[in-house]
Amino acid sequence: MEQIRSLADQLRDELEKKKDPKAVAAPVQERKKENGKKPEPDILKAIRAYDNADHKSMVHVRFDAKTADTMAKFKMATNVDVTKFVAFAVRYLFDSQPELKAIIKQFIQNTEL
Numbered sequence: 001m002e003q004i005r006s007l008a009d010q011l012r013d014e015l016e017k018k019k020d021p022k023a024v025a026a027p028v029q030e031r032k033k034e035n036g037k038k039p040e041p042d043i044l045k046a047i048r049a050y051d052n053a054d055h056k057s058m059v060h061v062r063f064d065a066k067t068a069d070t071m072a073k074f075k076m077a078t079n080v081d082v083t084k085f086v087a088f089a090v091r092y093l094f095d096s097q098p099e100l101k102a103i104i105k106q107f108i109q110n111t112e113l
Helices: 007-018 021-025 042-049 065-078 082-096 098-112
Strands: none
Touching: 042 065, 042 082, 065 082, 082 098
C-alpha cells in the first residue's frame, strides 16, 4: 500500500525537481513575471492540476461564514471551483497527516474483531 503514491506526492516531487535555486533565493521583485504579476504559487499549480472529474461521492459540509466567504473569494480570484479546492484540501490533509489514516485503520481493526 505504501508503494502507491498519491497525486499530491507526485506533484510535490515534480515541483521539487523543477525548483531553480536562483529563483528561490531571488527577491520577490526579481521573480515577478514580465507582465508585472507575481508567479503562480506551487500550491495553486497543484490545486489546478488536481483532477476531481471522476469523483462521484457527495458530502454535505458546513463551514462558518468567514470560511465560506474566503472560499468564495478564492474562487473569484483564481477561477478554481470550490468543490475542487475542498477535495484537494481534504486529500492533502490525509496525505500530509498519516496519523489520521492510522486512526481510521485502528477503528476498522477494532470493529472487525
